[in-house]
Amino acid sequence: MIPISEPWIDHEEIDLVMDCLKSGWISSQGKYIEEFETAFSGFCGTRFGVATSNGTTALHLALLTLGIGPGDEVIVPALSFIASANVVLYTGAKPVFADVDERTWTLDPSKLRPLITNRTKAIIPVHLYGHPADMGPIMKLAEENQLWVIEDAAEAHGAEYKGEKVGSLGHMGCFSFYGNKIISTGEGGMIVTNNPEWVEKARILRDHGMSKKIKYWHPVVGYNFRMTNIQAAIGLGQMTKLGRLIEKKREIADRYTQGLKKNRGLILSAEETWAKSVYWLYSIILKPEIEKNRDDLITFLAQAQVESRPVFYPIPDLPPYHGFGTFPAASRISKGGISLPSGFNLTSSEQNQVIELIQSYLDR
Ligand SMILES: Cc1ncc(COP(=O)(O)O)c(C=O)c1O
Structure with a gap:
């Protein structure tokens, strides 16, 4: 896995x-x-x-x-x-x-x-x-x-x-x-x-x-x-390795962005001009037209031995916080959001495999 x-x-x-x-x-x-x-x-x-x-x-x-x-x-x-x-x-x-x-x-x-x-x-x-x-x-x-x-x-x-x-x-x-x-x-x-x-x-x-x-x-x-x-x-x-760990996260993000940026169904992790992100978990959003496939894509990746995760639920959607309001942007990100493998030992060939799997799923 x-x-x-x-x-x-x-x-x-x-x-x-x-x-x-x-x-x-x-x-x-x-x-x-x-x-x-x-x-x-x-x-x-x-x-x-x-x-x-x-x-x-x-x-x-x-x-x-x-x-x-x-x-x-x-x-x-x-x-x-x-x-x-x-x-x-x-x-x-x-x-x-x-x-x-x-x-x-x-x-x-x-x-x-x-x-x-x-x-x-x-x-x-x-x-x-x-x-x-x-x-x-x-x-x-x-x-x-x-x-x-x-x-x-x-x-x-x-x-x-x-x-x-x-x-x-x-x-x-x-x-x-x-x-x-x-x-x-x-x-x-x-x-x-x-x-x-x-x-x-x-x-x-x-x-x-x-x-x-x-x-x-x-x-x-x-x-x-x-x-x-x-x-x-x-x-x-x-x-002693914090600087290297951050660089590794940014390299992983760069590879995903390069590999997935042409796909019209996806919104990728952004980085504002004023920001340096450390891309803790590189995450993508399936656009609203295809967001219903999010859990299916997670299953598809798991069958290919790739772990991925849904993005957090909006907190006010969780039972202890019902009645605290609804939040459209949080909901959209959450519904279509998937976090991809972003571990420090991830190799470039493993990452290419993840990218190809996502492409093949979305091209079906
Ligand atoms: C945004 C955020 N806040 C707080 C926490 C809580 O940290 P911990 O799990 O170490 O208690 C976490 C993580 O787990 C988190 O992701």
């Missing part, structure tokens, strides 16, 4: 994990956590990093750190992985959905203004499938309305908006290091930010709300959102 994605782990990670295991520091104390926080936040162009147990806890912790809770509203794109909205519910606040842009699949800034009320506290733009959201107008609107912006950069390590790395554009940036992400720590996540007060608060909340000065003194109710030293050791190994 040609997999949709797979991590790239070799001797750098293995050596660091061995060292970590031998040191005995296998939980959430140990030198690798701070080293990974420093390395990854530095890569993003931010001053601080707070490593977490996964990307969902990074987002949840960011909202908690900003004091978001019951009575508040947070604007979230209608098309994303469900965690982007669930974290808002976890805090007791209400997610308010906005439709996405049909080219970038990310939050459409022109849809935001009418959604802002006196309860709105934050916006969570998601850099979906590795393409950055249009952060300029989002930040402008946020400033005018005194809103916090938490970037969900779970799928977009190293993506750039006008030359600046995602994660450094909003007030906080949140990443996931799940096994299929650009870099992975197995499970893992991180908040990056330039604000030292938020970092201090997030570190306390991450560790059961325990005072940093008095052991077992808990002035607030916190959580266990900590990353382990073992995960951080893997992350540090991954940092």
Whole structure:
């Protein structure tokens, strides 16, 4: 089977994990956590990093750190992985959905203004499938309305908006290091930010709300959102190849675009002039005339030993979010969208095979 994605782990990670295991520091104390926080936040162009147990806890912790809770509203794109909205519910606040842009699949800034009320506290733009959201107008609107912006950069390590790395554009940036992400720590996540007060608060909340000065003194109710030293050791190994991993994703995207661009039935992953996408999973849309064939194409590819996946459902189509509205662009992308194999070990001949299979299916 040609997999949709797979991590790239070799001797750098293995050596660091061995060292970590031998040191005995296998939980959430140990030198690798701070080293990974420093390395990854530095890569993003931010001053601080707070490593977490996964990307969902990074987002949840960011909202908690900003004091978001019951009575508040947070604007979230209608098309994303469900965690982007669930974290808002976890805090007791209400997610308010906005439709996405049909080219970038990310939050459409022109849809935001009418959604802002006196309860709105934050916006969570998601850099979906590795393409950055249009952060300029989002930040402008946020400033005018005194809103916090938490970037969900779970799928977009190293993506750039006008030359600046995602994660450094909003007030906080949140990443996931799940096994299929650009870099992975197995499970893992991180908040990056330039604000030292938020970092201090997030570190306390991450560790059961325990005072940093008095052991077992808990002035607030916190959580266990900590990353382990073992995960951080893997992350540090991954940092040595992050640049190469991004280049590989962009090469894969280029080959798919060249191979599929003549096909009139398809809309391909776009890259805006102001963007550097990291093409987390290269995804295509079957045009509305043929979108009904989407699941059949996935089955056809699977029969040829090629793994592909449907694009996410619009979050408001999912049962916990029924009644939160309908969103035409999110629906169109979702109905016809397929993510193609984009793993780091994908060879050019495997990729040509995927391209030929798609062509042959659409020419039938
Ligand atoms: C856009 C988005 N946000 C949040 C998450 C949550 O990250 P994690 O699975 O590490 O909790 C993911 C991924 O899995 C994601 O794709």
